[in-house]
Amino acid sequence: MAQTLKTPETLMVNPIDCTGHGVCAELLPELIWLDEWGYPIVDPRPVPPQLDREARRTVAACPALALKLMRR
Amino acid sequence: MTTTMNEPATRPATTVPRLLPAAPEDLRRHLARYGPAPYRGRAGLLIGDIEASGLTGRGGAAFPVHRKLAIVAQARGRKVVVANGAESEPASRKDELLLRAAPNLVLDGLQLAAEATGATEAHLYTHYGATPEILRALAERAAAGLDPVRVTITQAPPRFLAGQESALVNHLGGGPARPTFQPPRVTERGLRGAPTLVQNVETLAHIALIARYGPRWFRAAGSRAEPGSMLTTVYSPDGKCRVIETEIGTPLKNLLSSGPETQAWLVGGYHGAWLALPQAALTLDALTLDNGTLKKYGAAAGAGVLAALPSDRCGVTEAARVVGYLAAESAGQCGPCLNGLPRIAAGLAELAGPRPRRAVRADVERWAGLVEGRGACHHPDGTVRFVRSALTVFAPELSRHEKGQCSATNRRPFLPLPDGIPTSEDDWI
Numbered sequence: 001m002a003q004t005l006k007t008p009e010t011l012m013v014n015p016i017d018c019t020g021h022g023v024c025a026e027l028l029p030e031l032i033w034l035d036e037w038g039y040p041i042v043d044p045r046p047v048p049p050q051l052d053r054e055a056r057r058t059v060a061a062c063p064a065l066a067l068k069l070m071r072r
Numbered sequence: 073m074t075t076t077m078n079e080p081a082t083r084p085a086t087t088v089p090r091l092l093p094a095a096p097e098d099l100r101r102h103l104a105r106y107g108p109a110p111y112r113g114r115a116g117l118l119i120g121d122i123e124a125s126g127l128t129g130r131g132g133a134a135f136p137v138h139r140k141l142a143i144v145a146q147a148r149g150r151k152v153v154v155a156n157g158a159e160s161e162p163a164s165r166k167d168e169l170l171l172r173a174a175p176n177l178v179l180d181g182l183q184l185a186a187e188a189t190g191a192t193e194a195h196l197y198t199h200y201g202a203t204p205e206i207l208r209a210l211a212e213r214a215a216a217g218l219d220p221v222r223v224t225i226t227q228a229p230p231r232f233l234a235g236q237e238s239a240l241v242n243h244l245g246g247g248p249a250r251p252t253f254q255p256p257r258v259t260e261r262g263l264r265g266a267p268t269l270v271q272n273v274e275t276l277a278h279i280a281l282i283a284r285y286g287p288r289w290f291r292a293a294g295s296r297a298e299p300g301s302m303l304t305t306v307y308s309p310d311g312k313c314r315v316i317e318t319e320i321g322t323p324l325k326n327l328l329s330s331g332p333e334t335q336a337w338l339v340g341g342y343h344g345a346w347l348a349l350p351q352a353a354l355t356l357d358a359l360t361l362d363n364g365t366l367k368k369y370g371a372a373a374g375a376g377v378l379a380a381l382p383s384d385r386c387g388v389t390e391a392a393r394v395v396g397y398l399a400a401e402s403a404g405q406c407g408p409c410l411n412g413l414p415r416i417a418a419g420l421a422e423l424a425g426p427r428p429r430r431a432v433r434a435d436v437e438r439w440a441g442l443v444e445g446r447g448a449c450h451h452p453d454g455t456v457r458f459v460r461s462a463l464t465v466f467a468p469e470l471s472r473h474e475k476g477q478c479s480a481t482n483r484r485p486f487l488p489l490p491d492g493i494p495t496s497e498d499d500w501i
Contacts (some may be wrong), residue, residue, distance in 0.1 A: 015407065016253050
């Protein structure tokens with residue numbers, strides 16, 4: 001596959017789908033922490049390359065499928 | 073359908089009022105004044121004029137109208153246009169008055185927007201549903217064969233968020249009038265999947281006039297950056313409310329009283345901001361009704377709700393009443409809004425009473441930071457703007473409350489709220 005220039009990805013929560021399970025903050029404490037009601041606050045900056053794998057694993061683990069990796 | 077430009081029957085008003093006639097106009101009077109809607113003959117042709125006019129949405133968000141038109145016009149397949157007159161902001165009355173006084177201007181704008189986007193389905197979504205004026209206008213237009221696209225009328229549920237674009241689309245699709253997470257935006261995927269143009273009824277009335285008189289005429293009013301006129305709903309300290317069409321950029325002191333009977337201004341309604349009255353005359357003159365200026369004060373024109381809070385009321389109590397309403401109007405879908413708004417409201421209610429606990433103010437400020445930017449819609453953001461400005465403007469009153477005092481001599485509620493706050497699930501449908 002040809003090498004493509006990728007815009008960095010950022011984590012995004014769909015707040016309607018999110019049920020405040022909290023798995024994301026446990027798996028990726030570097031970029032996600034929980035507010036006082038248990039809902040995730042995600043780092044708005046692009047996911048750094050060294051956390052790329054963990055970020056993907058966390059997105060896949062969200063029981064509500066509310067966490068996404070999005071470009072821009 | 074006609075493809076020629078129709079000469080206006082009377083000279084267009086370069087100043088205000090442009091939209092509001094002195095008395096309600098039926099189709100005969102409307103045609104005598106404006107002539108028939110100047111259809112361009114095919115999709116897309118009107119959009120350049122709208123772009124040149126600089127028209128922005130008058131429902132509150134002030135989004136450039138031509139951009140939404142262009143997105144829907146460029147889409148393929150079935151497309152929908154919606155005239156949004158939900159006016160779910162309880163203090164706003166301008167859309168209701170416009171629909172009574174000049175329904176044909178709104179309906180012209182809806183048909184012109186349908187032509188410009190290539191939409192074959194048109195809706196009118198209003199707070200009161202099918203009012204006699206609307207029904208009469210639609211019947212007269214049908215009899216005269218004026219409307220290429222049939223218009224369906226739907227009543228908005230009495231909820232604050234019912235007029236939010238995605239909530240509106242959900243409701244027209246048969247669901248509850250609750251917002252959805254975007255993207256995709258309704259212009260890309262809206263009513264039953266079709267690209268949907270939602271424009272406030274006032275915006276459509278402006279479109280109807282720009283289509284006739286052109287962008288230069290439109291720009292003769294307002295400021296260079298924010299051209300045209302806008303409808304405002306203005307509350308004076310005596311509690312009376314008037315709908316006033318005004319040029320954008322008008323000094324607020326021309327609309328709102330600034331004498332000793334007034335203690336603060338509310339600009340932009342319940343998602344808007346409180347402003348302390350500037351003491352210096354120069355500053356007062358410079359405080360104008362346009363988003364470029366209001367942004368410096370943390371405010372925005374919104375849907376044009378302006379209020380002068382009388383000096384005999386307690387500002388904290390007024391703010392607490394409104395925030396109680398806003399919290400009850402959360403759609404309850406997003407965790408931060410569902411959890412944060414009721415806590416903020418309870419905190420403000422305590423601050424409105426005698427001797428609130430010291431920690432409450434900091435709690436409210438922290439919760440405000442926690443809900444901001446974390447909703448699928450802007451309800452938490454707008455509520456936070458209102459709350460933060462209240463904490464700043466009414467800071468002296470908050471200090472009095474901490475000492476067990478209150479400066480109010482009149483306990484009668486000032487800002488209007490709906491009689492009963494709906495609470496059941498059915499109220500969304």
